[in-house]
Amino acid sequence: MIEFAQLPDDHPDLSFSPLLRAARLTLTYAADEGAIALTKTKAFKRSFVHWAAEHFDWPGRSYEELFRYNKVLNEYDFPPLELLHFLLVALKLGRHYKGEFRLTKRGKEFSQALGALFHELIPFYILNVDHASNGRFDDRPFGNWDVWLNVINVEVENGASERNLYGAFYGEGTDGANAGWREISAFSHCVLKPLEWSGLISVHDVDEAGRSARMCFKTSLWRSALKLDTDDMLARATQH
Incomplete structure (x- = not known):
């Protein structure tokens, strides 16, 4: 919810x-x-x-x-x-x-x-809003906001790369590099960009193992504005 x-x-x-x-x-x-x-x-x-x-x-x-x-x-x-x-x-x-x-x-x-x-x-x-309508290829990742937000709530608690977030939902490719750039781009455009433009996450370009990566972090606004089912998981993890 x-x-x-x-x-x-x-x-x-x-x-x-x-x-x-x-x-x-x-x-x-x-x-x-x-x-x-x-x-x-x-x-x-x-x-x-x-x-x-x-x-x-x-x-x-x-x-x-x-x-x-x-x-x-x-x-x-x-x-x-x-x-x-x-x-x-x-x-x-x-x-x-x-x-x-x-x-x-x-x-x-x-x-x-x-x-x-x-x-x-x-x-x-x-x-x-149909976020794919303004994308480069009109591609849409499979999923819905209830799943995306609740999983991101856990995965980004301490920061996560754009590629690893994609892998958390859709799995890694046979070479361990997740899917192709087009699929990751669609996920970023339809899921991560709306969250970034809303101010719920911040995205930063960093160097990761010698290559450029985009790291995602929750902002304080995420924690104060969103109430999600997986909040209980985070609370239990903090207690332990």
């Missing part, structure tokens, strides 16, 4: 979520400015995309990095913003009206309630 705790607005662990931070900034911007201008295709206009790139402080996508190979940014050049735009409309926190993105009454209320915004946004994003 997956249960997300309702955290108070001033809970310090909420600061771990890049997606929550971006949502609050976007809702506050729209509230202060009255609206955000849209293109004819109903994407955010470049002026706001540039503002978002500068202020979101997105891990691995700093303002300087985003503009390293681009003179201008469109919404699709900044995937976290493109995703957030979809989520805010899907959750009816904002709507398109006469060429603008405007906050709904709900959006205005949630912009002032960070804990409630987390509880509205993050479970929907993790559990209800």
